Amino acid sequence: MIRNPSEQLEAYLDGQGLKSTRQRDEILRIFLDAGHHVSADELYRLARKSMPGIGYATVYRTLRLFTEAGIAHERHFDDGLTRYEPHAKDTHHDHLICLRCGTIIEFENEQIEKLQSDVARRHRFAVQNHKLELYGLCESCQPKKRKS
Amino acid sequence: MIRNPSEQLEAYLDGQGLKSTRQRDEILRIFLDAGHHVSADELYRLARKSMPGIGYATVYRTLRLFTEAGIAHERHFDDGLTRYEPHAKDTHHDHLICLRCGTIIEFENEQIEKLQSDVARRHRFAVQNHKLELYGLCESCQPKKRKS
DNA sequence: TTACTATTGAGAATGGATATCAATATCATG
DNA sequence: CATGATATTGATATCCATTCTCAATAGTAA
Known part of the structure; x- marks a missing residue:
């Protein structure tokens, strides 16, 4: 290979x-x-x-x-x-995307993958690929919490 | 409301x-x-x-x-x-999308949502919205299994 | 009705991605 | 190494979804 x-x-x-x-x-x-x-x-x-x-x-x-x-x-x-x-790393991964600065963080989660398969099976659906994206604000783009 | x-x-x-x-x-x-x-x-x-x-x-x-x-x-x-x-139904839902006939099936999964929040929290990421899509073949678009 | 202003419809413009095509580069072969 | 067949390149035109422009029109409060 x-x-x-x-x-x-x-x-x-x-x-x-x-x-x-x-x-x-x-x-x-x-x-x-x-x-x-x-x-x-x-x-x-x-x-x-x-x-x-x-x-x-x-x-x-x-x-x-x-x-x-x-x-x-x-x-x-x-x-x-x-x-x-x-495509170097073979493992599938998903993304966290910051709506302000555009930073993209990758993550993997075995349990989520498993639950996805379950859902697909329940609908008799043959999944070929999937996409999970969480949009929001990364740590440094969040409004700072002020100490009380 | x-x-x-x-x-x-x-x-x-x-x-x-x-x-x-x-x-x-x-x-x-x-x-x-x-x-x-x-x-x-x-x-x-x-x-x-x-x-x-x-x-x-x-x-x-x-x-x-x-x-x-x-x-x-x-x-x-x-x-x-x-x-x-x-946007009638207020509950968030995700999608199964058939690549052949274009059918779109909606589903909800509480556990996946929960795991997503966990991931976000772990990355100190403030999620505003998310997207989960499973692409593949719906039941009627799958090649039929022949009985052996 | 009137007068003000938002909306409409037609067509032009935009922006990302792809197709076209003549000129050029690659490469197996002699 | 030269050659010929053909894949590739770069410039540009084209495509397609979506948005913009603008003069004509419609909604609304008075």
Whole structure:
């Protein structure tokens, strides 16, 4: 099983008869460096630093490619932008999203997952994927409590 | 406390110095009749039956109005469309969404809600609202099991 | 009625994402 | 290494949902 994202990309390109390009390698590097939850636009800006001539379309196409290759995951939060995160860690996780500063915190909860399966089973529903998002204010965006 | 949606709308309009119009009343009626999870486009088509001259913008504006008035709830599912549902029943609920036929099943689960609060508290996060969606295949869209 | 102002409808504009297409880069092969 | 077949790129046009603009119209209080 291939673990390294670069190798994973190469393997996918090979298998599909696609070509390895400077843009794809570079965008992958930047994507992985960037940390999580980048939008296409953010990635485009970052990519232009090392590749001034890069086009918008290429970034979009490449992100789709990463998704198909299993390297990235598409996320749709309520702000309407599509964001991408590396699919490195295999475990499913959910998100806490701060409505003020935009910080995104990841979490996992085994019990919730289990209860979800129960609900699905009860409705004879075959779940393929799910999404749990808690919107609100992160600690540093909350109005401070004053000491009485 | 006002319960009836029409009254609720009138009260809101009054309070904001807004006007009651045929379009708003009619769209509300259609919206409530339509059942749940209508997109603006669906509602537009429905509205044109009784009001052939209605404009797209009016439907959008009116749905936004309903949302502000607390009569409707905006939902963003992964298909990219914004859908609206009546806010009549006050209880929060989550969704099972069939990826094939688009059916949306609602459910509530007290235990999951509780676990969510726990997670939030642990991260010192003040949740304002949340979203739980399970995507997959509903019973009738699943490949039939053959009897062995 | 009148007069004030909110609302409407048509169409333009927006913004994120995708499609088009000629020029270019990749790569297996000779 | 040169070549040819073809995948990829970048610029731009296009798409689609949604919002904005603005002149005409409708609601409402007086």
